[in-house]
Amino acid sequence: DTGVSQDPRHKITKRGQNVTFRCDPISEHNRLYWYRQTLGQGPEFLTYFQNEAQLEKSRLLSDRFSAERPKGSFSTLEIQRTEQGDSAMYLCASSLGQGARAGELFFGEGSRLTVL
Amino acid sequence: DAKTTQPPSMDCAEGRAANLPCNHSTISGNEYVYWYRQIHSQGPQYIIHGLKNNETNEMASLIITEDRKSSTLILPHATLRDTAVYYCIVTHTGGGNKLTFGTGTQLKVEL
Numbered sequence: 001d002t003g004v005s006q007d008p009r010h011k012i013t014k015r016g017q018n019v020t021f022r023c024d025p026i027s028e029h030n031r032l033y034w035y036r037q038t039l040g041q042g043p044e045f046l047t048y049f050q051n052e053a054q055l056e057k058s059r060l061l062s063d064r065f066s067a068e069r070p071k072g073s074f075s076t077l078e079i080q081r082t083e084q085g086d087s088a089m090y091l092c093a094s095s096l097g098q099g100a101r102a103g104e105l106f107f108g109e110g111s112r113l114t115v116l
Numbered sequence: 117d118a119k120t121t122q123p124p125s126m127d128c129a130e131g132r133a134a135n136l137p138c139n140h141s142t143i144s145g146n147e148y149v150y151w152y153r154q155i156h157s158q159g160p161q162y163i164i165h166g167l168k169n170n171e172t173n174e175m176a177s178l179i180i181t182e183d184r185k186s187s188t189l190i191l192p193h194a195t196l197r198d199t200a201v202y203y204c205i206v207t208h209t210g211g212g213n214k215l216t217f218g219t220g221t222q223l224k225v226e227l
Contacts, residue, residue: 004159031213033214035217040219041219042201042203042217042218042219042220043160043215043217044217045214045215045216048214056214091159091160093159093160095213097213101165102213103148103150103165103205103207103213103215104150104162104165105160105162105213105215106162107159107160107161108159109158109159110158110159
């Protein structure tokens with residue numbers, strides 16, 4: 001399967017612990033996005049990368065959140081000192097980022113975080 | 117990006133056409149209309165997009181009004197597998213293409 005893959009699919013953690021999610025985008029895609037989705041809401045943009053450069057971060061991305069894409073391939077999203085309000089589905093997407101289909105994002109299945 | 121308005125829910129009989137409306141009255145000239153859908157517990161899936169002209173692909177048709185202030189996504193022969201939340205998104209191709217999702221329309225296809 002050559003789609004966007006995310007790991008782990010589910011994570012249960014205790015408040016105060018750190019968690020890290022990994023995203024492997026479609027190989028030729030140079031843009032990578034992170035979104036967060038809570039129950040009953042649409043996905044909310046967190047951040048995006050053009051190759052290894054992080055070009056934009058949402059105000060939703062507090063200091064406890066950090067994202068990296070060190071070699072312009074896979075990306076990690078780390079949440080430090082988790083809070084119950086961090087419980088959500090974390091979605092990764094990738095795209096070619098150019099041309100008429102620049103807005104065609106390919107999403108992974110998501111990583112569901114539950115903070116107890 | 118322009119704001120969109122969609123009905124919260126719609127029902128459709130299997131085999132019939134599903135017509136999902138979207139209002140985007142503040143759309144600007146360089147903004148595209150994108151449609152995505154999200155089946156329960158899955159990531160969103162791209163369906164179709166357009167700028168001015170009507171578009172059709174293997175999944176759906178997109179009808180954009182002449183003044184571009186509204187659009188309709190048409191699923192010509194809805195099946196039970198089309199039950200999902202459908203998102204209408206307006207965005208320009210600059211600015212990173214970070215899509216801004218609203219709450220969408222929950223389409224329920226029934227027998």
